[in-house]
Amino acid sequence: MLLHGIMSSIAEFYCRNLATEVIKGLSQKAAQGGTVTKAPIGYRNVGVRDEFGREVRTVEIDEERARLVRWAFQVFASGDWTTSQLHQELVARGLTTAASPRRPSRPIGKSSVHRMLTNPYYKGSVRYQGVTYAGVHEAIIPNEVWDQVQTVLGTHRSAADATQVHEHYLKGTVFCGQCGSRLLVCNAKSSQGTIYPYFVCASRHGGRGDCTRQAMLIEQVERLVERFYVKVQIDPETIEAVSAMIHARFDEMMAEGAAELADLASRRTQLGGEQQKLLQAHYAGAIPLDLLKREQDRITASLETIEHRITAHHGHYAAARENLDDSLKLLSNAADIYEHADDANRRLINQALFKAIYIDEDNDVRVGYRNPYDGLSLSGLHADALSWAAEAKKMGQVGTATKGGPLVASSHLTRLG
Ligand SMILES: [Zn+2]
Numbered sequence: 471m472l473l474h475g476i477m478s479s480i481a482e483f484y485c486r487n488l489a490t491e492v493i494k495g496l497s498q499k500a501a502q503g504g505t506v507t508k509a510p511i512g513y514r515n516v517g518v519r520d521e522f523g524r525e526v527r528t529v530e531i532d533e534e535r536a537r538l539v540r541w542a543f544q545v546f547a548s549g550d551w552t553t554s555q556l557h558q559e560l561v562a563r564g565l566t567t568a569a570s571p572r573r574p575s576r577p578i579g580k581s582s583v584h585r586m587l588t589n590p591y592y593k594g595s596v597r598y599q600g601v602t603y604a605g606v607h608e609a610i611i612p613n614e615v616w617d618q619v620q621t622v623l624g625t626h627r628s629a630a631d632a633t634q635v636h637e638h639y640l641k642g643t644v645f646c647g648q649c650g651s652r653l654l655v656c657n658a659k660s661s662q663g664t665i666y667p668y669f670v671c672a673s674r675h676g677g678r679g680d681c682t683r684q685a686m687l688i689e690q691v692e693r694l695v696e697r698f699y700v701k702v703q704i705d706p707e708t709i710e711a712v713s714a715m716i717h718a719r720f721d722e723m724m725a726e727g728a729a730e731l732a733d734l735a736s737r738r739t740q741l742g743g744e745q746q747k748l749l750q751a752h753y754a755g756a757i758p759l760d761l762l763k764r765e766q767d768r769i770t771a772s773l774e775t776i777e778h779r780i781t782a783h784h785g786h787y788a789a790a791r792e793n794l795d796d797s798l799k800l801l802s803n804a805a806d807i808y809e810h811a812d813d814a815n816r817r818l819i820n821q822a823l824f825k826a827i828y829i830d831e832d833n834d835v836r837v838g839y840r841n842p843y844d845g846l847s848l849s850g851l852h853a854d855a856l857s858w859a860a861e862a863k864k865m866g867q868v869g870t871a872t873k874g875g876p877l878v879a880s881s882h883l884t885r886l887g
Contacts, residue, residue: 510591511578512539512610514568529607536610538565539586543611546587547618552626557583587619638667639813640827643820644691646671647830649681655688669829683831691829695820698835699805702823708852709802711859716794718862724787731783738776745769797842 509515514532538560546556561577569575578586586592593616594609595602637655644653651673658666669691671683704712745766752762800807800822808819820827825838839847 508570510589511565511567511582511586512536512592513607531608531610532568535565535568538563539592540610542583542586543592543615543619546622547615549622549625553583553587554580587623590616592616638688639817640669640688640691640695640820643817643824643827644669644695645826645828646673646681646683647828647834647836648683649673649679650828651679651681653686653829656685658685686829690833694829694833694835695827696809698827698837699808702801702804702847704801704847704852706802708856709798711855712846712851713794713798714862715855715858717791720787720791727783731780734776734780738773741769741773741776793842797846801843801846
């Protein structure tokens, strides 16, 4: 049943909301310049105590390795070295990765050298989810040296390969409409030297399969997704109807749950009585101490389970209702929110709503929604909700408001703002 699926996915959504909160926390840490992940080679993560004696994770320079990192940037900036030569020389000079609980220290890998040379962390910046922030850690490479290294890498790249893979906020969310492969970011250079970033099907790019999807200008794909958000957005009347219908269903479910709660409460009283009887029996010398202890433990465990279920029952519905409201609020303003979001937030919104966005050959956009948006976006549900709301309104007008009628609806609608 359609509505049932949505109810359970809203409950599930609670966990994903937590994930969103965590991501938000991490973004804020990066925005404040903190180091959100493992410190790169040349630095180390350390725990220090703040003025209140709390442990705070921070980063300090790993001088032994930092010395080699500085040397690497210096010589590479000269333009006389390839990354392979630099890699060999760094291994010879003993640059190793820092040991972690899972991995022992070992010589630096070749791809790590390229990652090191392009990491803005060394000049004091922190990059998170495609956005660069000013870091609070100490830089070990001067800005101009870091920039020079990027220029050298750029010339190597255009000489060797015009289709180097790059980052973009849509990467990982957009897929080829013809074969379903991921879309990769590539840069094409015109004869005048202008660079055009475009998306290309990973399967076609890698020469696998027989996909014939043409490359797409990134700018055009960005516009297509923006325009699709107009379709994602749900009009206010439908949002209100969907909200009212689902909240009314929640009310019914809570009422059904009330019977179970009453059972739990009487079971709790019964267990309390058993506890008393046991004690009296023990005092009367009828049962030995070890048996009393075993029985007490059993009863305490049961009581804890009951308390837990009673608390969970209330919390579960409150959280689910809140998540429903949040989800609907996003759907009611989706186009506006997306239009005004920066790249990092666009990535988050896309990831929250969609499993995948497919770009078809004729520039049609198809999407796979995630829970609970897949259910909430169904036109069938919208039609049901609108007729449910019309019915509820009619009942209200003749003065026979029933359980889940307009009274419930209006009280919840105000919360949507
Ligand atoms: Zn393809």
